[in-house]
Amino acid sequence: MYFCKRVRELFVIVLVIESSLCDVNEPRCYSRFDYDKKMMEKLVRTEIKMEELLGKLEVMEKRHNSVETKVDNSVKEIHDLGKRHNSVETELDYSKAAVETFENMTKSDIGGLEKSIEMTDQRLDALFTNNTESKLQSPVAFFARLSTSFTSSAGQTLVFDSVTTDVGGGYNPGTGVFTAPADGLYVFSITVMVYMTTSATSAQFILKKNNNTVMWLYASETDSVYETASGTGILSLEVGDTVHVTNRESGRYIYSEYTFFSV
Incomplete structure (x- = not known):
């Protein structure tokens, strides 16, 4: 104008x-x-x-x-x-914040994954070591039973004197005591057949580790019949640990043919 x-x-x-x-x-x-x-x-x-x-x-x-x-x-x-510039700057700020949050989360996830991988590596190393050691160790196993029947005394150790299998030399058939020749897990199986009478209606047997009770076996019957007490236990043993089976009561007639101890 x-x-x-x-x-x-x-x-x-x-x-x-x-x-x-x-x-x-x-x-x-x-x-x-x-x-x-x-x-x-x-x-x-x-x-x-x-x-x-x-x-x-x-x-x-x-x-x-x-x-x-x-x-x-x-x-x-x-x-x-x-206006568009201001909007773009705002979006850019939001994007930067989102990227920073994502980077922090990613770093945290990567740190967790690295820790998990490290733990997995340690477990694999331990498994490999244990597997290698187990391959290097000789197997341990035995199976023994009673050669003759007998009447028990209180606290008596059952001596399974008829040995069928003994690998590793841990079982002593003269004392009935197993001594661990190597560290590891051992699976013990016990079966005892007892003749029940009207005066002896029950029988109890104990699996002991180093003279400490770890498992009970029990049989009960009021008639004059044979009853079987049996059980299986898994024990972690170190070299030199001992395991044996004892009878609690006296006057129990133990039948030999169906009484055995094994690992």
């Missing part, structure tokens, strides 16, 4: 100057008619110039309006770009 105002002012100044020039440089005339004619021609030329100037002024105004519109659109686009 300021530009249009200046153009109009310039146009008025041009008209004033031109009018002044017309007064100064009036054409030389020889009659009133000739003067009027020449002044008329001059006015016509002036009007034509004014129309040309007005046309140019209109074109300039249109260009100016177009430029103003373009400037307004550019300002609006810049404003929109500023």
Whole structure:
């Protein structure tokens, strides 16, 4: 708008100057008619110039309006770009926070996986070591039974003197005591057949480790019949540990054919 105002002012100044020039440089005339004619021609030329100037002024105004519109659109686009920029910065901040959170979680997960892998490696090493050691160790096993039947005494150790299998040399058929020749887990099985009477209706037997009770076996019957007490126990033994079976009560008739001890 300021530009249009200046153009109009310039146009008025041009008209004033031109009018002044017309007064100064009036054409030389020889009659009133000739003067009027020449002044008329001059006015016509002036009007034509004014129309040309007005046309140019209109074109300039249109260009100016177009430029103003373009400037307004550019300002609006810049404003929109500023909003988008702020939105992108906000999204970028959120993305950075999400990436940082993910990195922390990933580091934590990786740390946990590394610890789990380390523990797994240790377990595998232990299993490999135990497997290697077990392969290097000689097997231990025995199976023995009573050769003859007998009547028990209280606290008596049952001596399974008829040995069928003895691998590793841990069982002593003279004392009925097994001595562990190597560290490890041992599975013991005991079966004792007892003849029950009306005066001896029950019988109890004890599996002992280093003279400490670890398992009880029990048989009970009121009629005159044979009853069997049996059981299986798993013991963790170290080299030199001893295991044997004892009878609790006295006066129990133990039948040999179905009484055995094994590991």
